Amino acid sequence: MAAANPLQSLQEEVTCSICLEYYKDPVFTKCAHNFCRSCIAVCPEGSDSGVHCPQCREVCPEGELRPNRQLQSMVELVKQLAVQPGRALEQSLCEKHDEKQKLFCKEDEDLMCVICRESREHRSHTALPIDEAAHEYKGELQACLQSLKEELGDLLESKLKEEEGYKAMMKKLITDKLKMVAEFDGLRxxxxxxxxxxxMRLEKMERSIKMAENANEGKYSSKxxxxxxxxxEMEKKCEQxxxxxxxxxxxxxxxxRNATPHLSEGLKKKYKED
Structure with missing residues (x-):
């Protein structure tokens, strides 16, 4: 494939990757990518009230989109050089025949000049004028781009739904945790x-027991x-x-007898008879 000449490189530098046209009011994102302001504005929204960069998928808040005046100046210079989108490649020359490459080979997907068209290598291939080929492929690119945008939108929507689901589960988990803590605090x-x-009941019983013990001690001590x-006295009496x-x-x-109530009745009767 022929190497890109400086004109081709210049055209690519001033062409928006979304609309494939020259930049119109170009802005650059915080991830340092350039787009037309109107093109980036219709990209899928991110999670922070911004947009997803079509190139790196980073979320770019709308407030951080900055105008790229230097790039706009480059666009104007290219326009002054009469380099139009889809036509800049016409200025490139065939390396083999040093002729302008005005045709596009669909089989090889490469540019060629009219001499290449008649050569054995390309004679059986389908050749289209550059404008026609660019229009055809631009339509395919835009269809692919639209499909990719829809796919990206579906992915972002699914991601957002799952994130909301996780947030809901986390919220419920925190609520259940607080409820459980409150219940256990109540149980404690x-x-x-x-x-x-x-x-208090045991202490009351302990005081009662000690009071009864003290009373018992006093009662038995005197007896x-x-x-x-x-x-x-009886021992002394027995020795008299x-x-x-x-x-x-x-x-x-x-x-x-009065001091010993357990004395047998028979013994008491004997003492009474005596």
């Missing part, structure tokens, strides 16, 4: 209240002291001589 408070109630004194032992014996036995 309920358990704490029940714990405090039970502890134990009385019985101990009485035992000492007969006359002393029998002296006031009834009152002594009565005190003993």
């Amino acid at each position: 408070q309920l358990l704490k209240d029940q714990e405090e109630t039970l502890l 134990i002291s009385f019985i101990s004194d009485l035992i000492a 001589p007969p006359l002393e032992l029998l002296k006031d014996i009834r009152r002594t036995l009565s005190r003993c």
